[in-house]
Amino acid sequence: MKKDNKIYVAGHNGMVGAAICRILQLHGYSNIMGKSSKELDLRNQEQVNQFFKTENPAVVIDAAARVGGILANNNYPYQFLMDNLLIQNNLIHAAHENAVDKFIFLGSSCIYPKLAPQPLKEEYLLTASLEPTNEWYAIAKITGVKACEAIRKQYQKDFVSLMPTNLYGSFDNFDLETSHVLPAMVRKFYDATINNHATVTLWGTGTPMREFLHVDDMAKAVLFAVENPLPDYLYNVGTGVDLTIKELAELIQKITGHKGEIIWDASKPDGTYRKLMDNSKLEKLGWKYQIDLQQGVQQTYDWFLKNIHQYKTVKI
Ligand SMILES: NC(=O)c1ccc[n+]([C@@H]2O[C@H](COP(=O)([O-])OP(=O)(O)OC[C@H]3O[C@@H](n4cnc5c(N)ncnc54)[C@H](OP(=O)(O)O)[C@@H]3O)[C@@H](O)[C@H]2O)c1
Structure with missing residues (x-):
């Protein structure tokens, strides 16, 4: 090539x-x-x-x-x-x-x-x-x-x-109407922090693994x-590593500096309980992920803060 x-x-x-x-x-x-x-x-x-x-x-x-x-x-x-x-x-x-x-x-x-x-x-x-x-x-x-x-x-x-x-990661979709779970949490904890809200309500029970x-x-x-x-x-x-949605929320809460409580709205759907990929086929050939979740979420949050002007801040 x-x-x-x-x-x-x-x-x-x-x-x-x-x-x-x-x-x-x-x-x-x-x-x-x-x-x-x-x-x-x-x-x-x-x-x-x-x-x-x-x-x-x-x-x-x-x-x-x-x-x-x-x-x-x-x-x-x-x-x-x-x-x-x-x-x-x-x-x-x-x-x-x-x-x-x-x-x-x-x-x-x-x-x-x-x-x-x-x-x-x-x-x-x-x-x-x-x-x-x-x-x-x-x-x-x-x-x-x-x-x-x-x-x-x-x-x-x-x-x-x-x-x-x-x-x-960078250029993710942080719009609460259409985003995936990780950027949606980044957005919710950020909005709660700047609005001084003590609680953040998240969908489901927090028990599914992703x-x-x-x-x-x-x-x-x-x-x-x-x-x-x-x-x-x-x-x-993939990474071959998963965690509960609750663990993900706690990681994002720590990175965004939100100090309050997380409320789980169990009336909202949890989705599939677990969806983990076996990545051994590509790993055997020589590719493996390098960015762990903590480092990756920190990078994503830094990118979000630099680009927040693109998004309307929601009063929650
Ligand atoms: N995001 C994830 O978590 C994830 C996970 C697994 C797999 N993937 C896969 O990765 C791929 C890209 O996903 P993404 O998250 O990067 O999506 P994305 O941010 O929505 O980007 C999709 C891109 O497709 C282009 N596109 C859509 N319709 C088009 C059309 N009719 N003609 C020309 N271009 C068109 C858009 O171009 P314009 O911007 O110019 O409109 C846009 O740049 C998808 O195949 C998805 O299945 C994503």
Whole structure:
């Protein structure tokens, strides 16, 4: 892989895409390109084909997707299924037609069955039913994994899928309406601290367990896949370490300096009890996470404080 090979990062403005661009630049890659959804709507096959003919990238990293939580998946099942299918199908097919050497497809741990044994191994894919709340998104992602696997099998091209666990870090979404659990907690403890509120109310019982990976470690897994041909079609990317939501809340409370009490609203849903990934397949090849949760949350909080002007502070 030459440092001046053209690398197209689809979704370069998103949390994951931006981290991938930063890490690639840090490692000397000088020919990285991206297009916003306004400049190039990846759901439009004609536009995508034209773009590939004009730009002719050597490597494509697909970090573009319609992403959202349970509520959004529930309200817009058709868009979560169809937009994601269109985006990834157009990218995968245009890459294949235009002789792209390497394609890296990003999915998510929701591709695995709801009741699969823990930790989740790659081989559990398609062995039982999915979690119904996000099956639209998961089915689109499984189709992307299978399309890359089919191209790999039939044409011996280096098309590979990486499945990250829950990610967090710089450029995360701190909007309480739409954010994931970790940035939502950062935001709630920050708002409570500056408003001098003694209590912070969080959803659920605090007992479910979750795994978190800093987005810069995820980007380094992508760098690893750019620089090394991976022998198989599907790899999990996580830390292999999980903690309870209560432990996460206490860590974030300490980092934000909030001194009050945490109230658990058990009338709100807890979600799946545990979702831990088995990352040994990629680790055996040489990638391993480096940023532990304490360090990662501190970095994320520092980034949030520097960029707080982007967000409206909520009086709670
Ligand atoms: N965040 C997580 O915790 C997490 C965990 C596991 C897996 N992942 C995976 O990582 C990938 C990226 O996630 P993210 O968190 O970075 O999401 P994100 O911040 O919402 O970014 C998504 C990106 O996709 C682009 N996009 C969406 N629709 C598009 C369209 N029609 N045409 C062109 N571009 C379009 C957006 O471009 P514009 O900004 O220009 O509109 C945006 O840059 C996804 O595949 C997701 O499944 C994320």
